[in-house]
Amino acid sequence: MAEERKTLEQRNQMTDIERLRHSAAHVLATAILRIWPDAQFAAGPAVENGFYYDVDLAHRITPEDFEKIEAEMKKVTKENQVFERVVVSRAEALELAHKGRLGALGERPVPSKFKVDIVEHIPEGEEISIYQNNGFMDLCAGPHVMRTGNIGAFKLTHVASAYYKGDEKNPQLQRIYGTAFKNKTEMDAYFTMLEEAKKRDHRKLGKEMELFCFDDDVGPGLPLWLPNGTVLIEELEKLAKETEFAAGYDRVRTPHIARENMYLTSGHLPYYAESMFPPMEFLEEDEEKVKQQLQTKLVGVTEQINALCSPMTLGFVPSSDLPKEKFDEYNALTAESAEIQQKIEGLGQRYYLKAMNCPHHHKIFAAVPRSYRDLPLRLAEYGTCYRYEQSGELFGLMRVRSMQMNDAHMYCTEEQFEAEFNGVNEMYLKYFKIFGIDKYLMRFSTHDPAKLGQKFVDQPELWKKTEDMVRNVLIRSGINFVEVPNEAAFYGPKIDVQVWSAIGREFTIATNQVDFAVPARFGLVYKDRDNTEKTPLCIHRAPLGTHERFIGFLIEHYAGNFPLWLSPVQVRVLPLGDEEPLVAYARGIQAELRAEGIRAEIDATNNNIKGKVLQAETAKVHTMLVVGNRDLEAGNVSVRIHGKGNLGAKPRAEVIADIIQAVKERRA
Numbered sequence: 001m002a003e004e005r006k007t008l009e010q011r012n013q014m015t016d017i018e019r020l021r022h023s024a025a026h027v028l029a030t031a032i033l034r035i036w037p038d039a040q041f042a043a044g045p046a047v048e049n050g051f052y053y054d055v056d057l058a059h060r061i062t063p064e065d066f067e068k069i070e071a072e073m074k075k076v077t078k079e080n081q082v083f084e085r086v087v088v089s090r091a092e093a094l095e096l097a098h099k100g101r102l103g104a105l106g107e108r109p110v111p112s113k114f115k116v117d118i119v120e121h122i123p124e125g126e127e128i129s130i131y132q133n134n135g136f137m138d139l140c141a142g143p144h145v146m147r148t149g150n151i152g153a154f155k156l157t158h159v160a161s162a163y164y165k166g167d168e169k170n171p172q173l174q175r176i177y178g179t180a181f182k183n184k185t186e187m188d189a190y191f192t193m194l195e196e197a198k199k200r201d202h203r204k205l206g207k208e209m210e211l212f213c214f215d216d217d218v219g220p221g222l223p224l225w226l227p228n229g230t231v232l233i234e235e236l237e238k239l240a241k242e243t244e245f246a247a248g249y250d251r252v253r254t255p256h257i258a259r260e261n262m263y264l265t266s267g268h269l270p271y272y273a274e275s276m277f278p279p280m281e282f283l284e285e286d287e288e289k290v291k292q293q294l295q296t297k298l299v300g301v302t303e304q305i306n307a308l309c310s311p312m313t314l315g316f317v318p319s320s321d322l323p324k325e326k327f328d329e330y331n332a333l334t335a336e337s338a339e340i341q342q343k344i345e346g347l348g349q350r351y352y353l354k355a356m357n358c359p360h361h362h363k364i365f366a367a368v369p370r371s372y373r374d375l376p377l378r379l380a381e382y383g384t385c386y387r388y389e390q391s392g393e394l395f396g397l398m399r400v401r402s403m404q405m406n407d408a409h410m411y412c413t414e415e416q417f418e419a420e421f422n423g424v425n426e427m428y429l430k431y432f433k434i435f436g437i438d439k440y441l442m443r444f445s446t447h448d449p450a451k452l453g454q455k456f457v458d459q460p461e462l463w464k465k466t467e468d469m470v471r472n473v474l475i476r477s478g479i480n481f482v483e484v485p486n487e488a489a490f491y492g493p494k495i496d497v498q499v500w501s502a503i504g505r506e507f508t509i510a511t512n513q514v515d516f517a518v519p520a521r522f523g524l525v526y527k528d529r530d531n532t533e534k535t536p537l538c539i540h541r542a543p544l545g546t547h548e549r550f551i552g553f554l555i556e557h558y559a560g561n562f563p564l565w566l567s568p569v570q571v572r573v574l575p576l577g578d579e580e581p582l583v584a585y586a587r588g589i590q591a592e593l594r595a596e597g598i599r600a601e602i603d604a605t606n607n608n609i610k611g612k613v614l615q616a617e618t619a620k621v622h623t624m625l626v627v628g629n630r631d632l633e634a635g636n637v638s639v640r641i642h643g644k645g646n647l648g649a650k651p652r653a654e655v656i657a658d659i660i661q662a663v664k665e666r667r668a
């Protein structure tokens, strides 16, 4: 797929750090040219967490070259060169490119070939600008920082290959990646965070803690949840169900497959077909019978045709001496044969695995006549969806092919919209608090009026109305959000929710969408007060995202040290010895906890206490209750919390009551 050119609007929205990183790409090019003057540069944008520059160069750049390149870059930033912007005409830009002057330190004997192509593709009427830092001149729309010295710290990270403009028909270039920061402290913090993220890698911890696994026979991207991981899933579902129940949601259940026709109605097909698993095709029982009858009929017709044909051509050509009426008969028979064949082809069913739950829920809305009194109707389901992700895109739990979604669809009137949408936001804030998510951002994506009827459904008034409503709620509720034009869904504005883990890494966990087009496609209506039929608005929301992605996030966020309520093993009782009265005391504690729904175990092995504690700590058991003979006599337990150490002896009843309370409150 070709890489899209950044619009002026997107450029104006470049953040300070993106400006700085893009400027660092110019510094990288300057440095490379000082070492390899014939390097040809293509594009050098800021990307997530850094920047890159694509270069065509006979020398294969490897990480061994980084030190040398970075040393030159250091000189360029030390020289504190000014970034100067000059607006040029198309003809001037082309002349510079032909002289080899763009993406170069001076004129060169060969043209700057990629820059020539880029200039030629700049849309008519768009301003063309050149950025210069000392001798290095580049075609660039900007923006940049003031001086090379503003780039306080940088580092080259890796090199990859990339096709020019992302098109495999084009030449392959070397893509050199780096990152840059305002200062060294920020850069060090970033690399420390990456190190920490490696230790907390959900794939690594998922394996060590026996949370989930993948199996080749099951298929790539299809996680199997082991008992410990299933505990996480069920606790999350319990949380969601309680919260949604309190907020007036109704639970529904829907199958994992549906007929092709539904996805044609919803518009997922044919547009979304690439992301869906290929269809299952088969004949229903009655169709099987019809097919047999048709086939028998076809054999009969074919025999009749053959009788009219010369034996030499096996029924393809009628005999040349056929009289007129026989010839008409021949024509009628071949037409009948074609018709029967068409009927046979038309038999059969196509089913798709569902890629989203919405269409099924719309059908539930439509299942009974609805009146304004039924609204808002909130249908919730932890629905399993299947998406065909390219195998190269699959990544642990973050990119999978089967996912269980914290889904719900809220059908409401325009008057109810604000309150409903606000309710969704409150639910998010409640969840953030429970999971200790301190940093989040809502990305509010709106439409672009210029693309109505193409990228966005052509209903300008509804766009304005719904976007205004969403914006008002976001502003009024004081929620942290940014507005991003031109990124809405086809059928309405959307909100992507980004959260940061405890170590400061960003995750997109959920999307909310306002939908004013699809309910109409499904013919969803309710009877209003005035007895007229109206189409409801629909809000798609999934605050906890999918189990896969959210648990992937939680594993990193907690480094696998889940709070008590989420811990696969909440309590392990460790008797200091294996003599009977002590073990019985320990079993009594375990039984009391399990009767209250607490996941409590006992370590009745004959390991010494040091070994038992070590094992429990390694398994990240949340609470360890050590009991010795002195505890037994006093009715105490000695409490030890994973990662926090010994809290000392306390009365048994008090400890048990506190554990139950902490789980109930979902204490952090």
Ligand SMILES: [Zn+2]
Binding pocket: 022, 023, 026, 131, 138, 139, 140, 141, 142, 143, 144
């Ligand atoms: Zn630039």
Ligand SMILES: [Zn+2]
Binding pocket: 356, 357, 358, 409, 540, 541
């Ligand atoms: Zn939906």
